[in-house]
Amino acid sequence: MKSGETGIVPPSTAPEPTGFVSIFDGKSLSGWEGDSTYWRVEDGNIVGEITPETILDANSFLIWQGGEPADFELKLEVNITKDGNSGINYRSERFTELPFALRGYQADIDGKNAYTGQNYEERKRTTLAYIGQKTTIDPQTPAGELRDNIERNAWKGLRVIEELGDADSLRTLIKSEDWNMIHLVVKGNVMKHFVNGVLISEVVDEDTVNRSMKGLLGIQVHVGPPMQVKFRNIQLKEL
Template identity: 40%
Template sequence: VLLTMLFAGACAVAEEQQLFNGKDLTGWEGNTDLWSVQDGCITGRTTKETPAPGNTFLIWKGGEVSDFELTLKVKFTTEPDNGFGNSGIQFRSKVADPAKFVVGGYQGDMATTTTYFGMLYEERGRGILDNVGSKVLIKEAPEPAGTLGKPDEILAGLKPTEWNEYRIVAKGSLIRIYVNGRQTIELDDQSKAAASAGVLALQLHAGPPMMVQFKDLVLKPLK
C-alpha cells in the first residue's frame, strides 16, 4: 500500500510542468522589445520610448491547455506618478494575430486597481464575465449563481506591487480563480461561446508606462 501511495504521489508530481526556466524566454514567444527576463522573472515593460501599440502578449509555445490548474506569482512595478499597471493571464485562448502577438479569450485579470485583480474577462470577446466575489452561470446570458463574499474582504491581503499568488483552475465548463489562497470568482460557462481548450499567454496592456513580473509558473493538467 505504501509503495502504491508513493508511486501515485510521484506521478502527480511528474505531471506538473514548470513553464519558465528562470533564465530566458525559451518556450515563449512575444515582442522582445517589451518582454525580457530580469532578476530571474518574466518581465513585461513599456516606457515612453517603447509603448505597446495595443494589448500585446507573451505566448506559451507548449501547446493548448484544456482542463488544468495553473499557479504563478505576479507583481507590478509602476512608473513614478502614474500608478498604472494592467495585465492578465490568457487561457483556453486563440492567437488572433501571430505577427503582432494578439490573443483573444478567457483572461484572469490583474491590475494595480484592486477592483479588477482576480476577475474573469474575455479579451476580444464578451468583456467582463465575472467580477470578484461573484458566482456566475452563463447559458445564453450571464446569471447570478451565488456569492463568494465581499471583494474588499477577499482581496484584503492583496498588495499589487508585491508578490501575489495567482491560481486558475479550469475543469469542464467550470472556471475558478484564487488570489493569495482566496477564491475570487466562479464561472460556469455553458454557452455556445465557451472555449474548452486553447493557448496560454501573459498580457502587457497598452497605456502609460508600467512593468509587470511573473515567476514560479507551474501547470498541472487535470483529468
C-alpha cells in the same frame, strides 16, 4: 538596508507541488513567443514593461508554445506596478489581425486591484465574473453578433448565482506592488480564479456557442501608461 542586501526578492525555493511542471526556466524566454520590445527575463523573472518610448497601440502577449491546455491548473506569482494592467489568458486563440494578440478567457490583473482575479474574456464576451462572484454564463439567445450582447463592458448573459464575498474585503487580501500567488483551476466548463489561496471568481460557462474548451496560454501587457509586471514560478498541471 543591511550590508550585502540587493533589494531583490528571490524566487521561492519551495518544491513544486505534485503533478505540476515548470514552464519557465527562470533564465530565458525559451518556449515562449512575444515582442522583445516588451518582454525580457531579469533576476529570475519574466518582465513585461511599457516605457514612455514604447507605448502600446494594442495589448501584447507573451504566448507559451508548449500546447493548448484543456483541463488544467496553473500556478504563478505576479508583481505589478500601481499603474499596471495585465492578465493571464487561457483557452485562447490568436487574434491574427494584430501581432502577438490573443482572444479568450483571462484572469485579470491590475496594479490598483480593481479587477485582479475577475474573469474577463479578451476581445470576446468581456466581463464574465467580477471580483466576489460565482456566475453562470447563459447561452447566447438568439445567436448573433457578440457586441449585441455586451453592455457596460460585461456580458448580458452573466447571471450571478452566488456571492463569494464582499468585493472590497477580498481586495484587501491582494498585496499592492508585491508578489501575489495566482492559481487557476480550469476543468470542463468551470473556471476558478484564486488569489493568495482565496477564491476570487468562478464561472460556469453554459454558452456552447462562444465558450472554448482548450487553447493557448499567455501573459499580457495592456495599453496604457508606462508600467511593469513580473511573473515567476510558473507551474502547469494538465488534468
